[in-house]
Amino acid sequence: MTDQAQLHKQLLHTLTAGGSLRTEPWKRAAEAVPRHEFLRGGFFRRVEASAQLAYEPVLEGDAGWLEACYKDDSLITQIAGTIVPRDVRGQILREPTSSSTLPSLVLRMLEDLHVESDSKVLEIGTGTGYSTAVLCARLHEDNVTSIEYDEDVAGRARMALARQDMFPTIITGDGLLGYAESAPYDRTIATCGVRTVPAAWVEQTKPGGLILATIGGWLGSSELARLTVNDDGTATGPLLSGDISFMLARPHAAPPLGILPDLNKGKEREAVIGSDVLSDWATRFVVQLAAPNAQRLTMDRDGHTEDVLIDVKSSSWAAVYADGGRWIVRQDGPEALWDAVEAQLGRWHAAGTPALEEFTVTVTPDGQAISW
Numbered sequence: 350m351t352d353q354a355q356l357h358k359q360l361l362h363t364l365t366a367g368g369s370l371r372t373e374p375w376k377r378a379a380e381a382v383p384r385h386e387f388l389r390g391g392f393f394r395r396v397e398a399s400a401q402l403a404y405e406p407v408l409e410g411d412a413g414w415l416e417a418c419y420k421d422d423s424l425i426t427q428i429a430g431t432i433v434p435r436d437v438r439g440q441i442l443r444e445p446t447s448s449s450t451l452p453s454l455v456l457r458m459l460e461d462l463h464v465e466s467d468s469k470v471l472e473i474g475t476g477t478g479y480s481t482a483v484l485c486a487r488l489h490e491d492n493v494t495s496i497e498y499d500e501d502v503a504g505r506a507r508m509a510l511a512r513q514d515m516f517p518t519i520i521t522g523d524g525l526l527g528y529a530e531s532a533p534y535d536r537t538i539a540t541c542g543v544r545t546v547p548a549a550w551v552e553q554t555k556p557g558g559l560i561l562a563t564i565g566g567w568l569g570s571s572e573l574a575r576l577t578v579n580d581d582g583t584a585t586g587p588l589l590s591g592d593i594s595f596m597l598a599r600p601h602a603a604p605p606l607g608i609l610p611d612l613n614k615g616k617e618r619e620a621v622i623g624s625d626v627l628s629d630w631a632t633r634f635v636v637q638l639a640a641p642n643a644q645r646l647t648m649d650r651d652g653h654t655e656d657v658l659i660d661v662k663s664s665s666w667a668a669v670y671a672d673g674g675r676w677i678v679r680q681d682g683p684e685a686l687w688d689a690v691e692a693q694l695g696r697w698h699a700a701g702t703p704a705l706e707e708f709t710v711t712v713t714p715d716g717q718a719i720s721w
Contacts, residue, residue, distance in 0.1 A: 356419035357383060360452060363421055369453040371460050378487035379456060385418035387477040387509045388449060391434030392417070392424035393441070403442050406434035423451045426477060427502065446596070447502055449477045450540060454593065459483060461575060461589060462536050462561050468492060471531070471553065473524035473562075474540035474598075478506030485515045493517035494531045496524040498599055525600055527553040534558060542571050542595035544641070545717040546584070546710070554578045563595045564588075564710065564719075566637035567603040567644045570630050571595065574710045583713045590706045592630050603644050606659060610666050612650070615681030621691045623676035624656035624669035631705050632694065638719055639693035640686050658686050697721070 350358070361379055364370040370379060391414070393404035404425065407414050417424065427433055427447035459480070464470065468488060475481055475497035484493045495517060497503035503521045510517065520528050524539070525547045532553035539550075539562040550560050558578050565571025573593045576586035597603075626632045627645065637643075643658040655670040665682025667690075678687045697703070703721045711718045 360419045364453050364456055369457040375460055378483050381486040382482045384479055387479040388418050392426050396440055401442055403440045405440050406437045408434055421451050421453045424449045455480045462538055464536055468535040471534040471537045475503055475506045478509045480540055482510055482513055482515055485517050490515050490517040494528055496520045496522055496528055542597040544601045546712045548714055551578055551584045551712055556580045563593050568633050568637050570633035572705050585711045588705045588708045604661050612668050615679045617679040620669055620676035620678040622694055635697050636690050639689040
């Protein structure tokens with residue numbers, strides 16, 4: 350057995366033991382797809398010793414490249430929207446924009462999609478093409494349509510798939526619009542995060558079909574939702590357990606903060622709830638429901654650390670900090686952000702702080718609602 354084959358076998362064993370890979374059809378599909386074939390362009394590795402968030406390229410043939418391809422890790426494949434590993438010598442300090450998702454999450458989501466052998470699937474976010482290849486191995490390429498926003502990323506995925514003799518329909522475009530030409534679909538799966546599930550996905554999925562998507566926000570908390578499309582053109586379903594994070598679809602990414610407001614202004618009061626709650630994943634998800642357009646930054650000011658929520662759309666903001674044994678909030682703008690946060694968290698606590706998997710997502714032509 351070659352080193353690559355042994356590494357592949359070990360990865361599949363890890364995914365099976367961890368519960369991500371649960372059924373024989375998906376095990377066979379995963380066995381048929383060598384992950385390294387979709388990472389021949391290399392990946393970026395975080396430089397742990399760097400004081401800033403820095404990355405360095407790891408190219409095919411470099412020490413550790415093959416081993417990393419078969420670890421259960423996400424591997425960054427593009428930075429700043431255009432930069433790939435072969436473009437860089439040394440280190441780069443820009444933000445990642447595309448990656449190969451950790452295999453346990455890919456396989457868990459595919460299992461959670463509950464496909465039949467003849468299911469027709471729309472995939473939002475082709476990425477490297479690895480998950481697309483596993484879908485093809487399970488369902489046949491004629492049943493797989495995948496949309497990738499970035500033309501260069503889509504081109505590299507097509508070539509990698511072709512090396513595996515797989516030729517699904519790969520579309521370059523805005524995945525939030527779906528792909529009506531091949532609709533309707535039995536299943537729709539998104540490998541990028543969204544703030545709200547687009548109406549087009551509901552419209553293009555058959556009644557009784559499933560949509561699997563990660564719903565999140567600009568405070569960095571997200572959860573996987575599995576929605577069933579109803580006969581009336583709506584879709585409903587639960588959040589599934591487990592903290593799951595994807596890069597947001599580019600049209601859903603947070604806007605630049607721009608010039609910060611004058612944080613010395615605003616009305617100040619004692620806070621009922623402190624900003625320490627933002628460190629908890631589930632609480633932060635609930636906070637996002639109250640302040641969906643808010644972004645968070647942390648600043649050291651006047652001898653204390655402030656957590657600041659800023660809503661660029663409304664120009665509202667709230668700054669929360671600890672003062673001895675109490676919390677203080679100062680806020681300004683047309684919307685009292687921390688008042689809304691405290692009210693939402695108050696309702697959640699009054700209900701017994703139900704777990705996120707007890708939440709229900711409802712999507713209608715008028716928008717999206719999340720309730721417990």
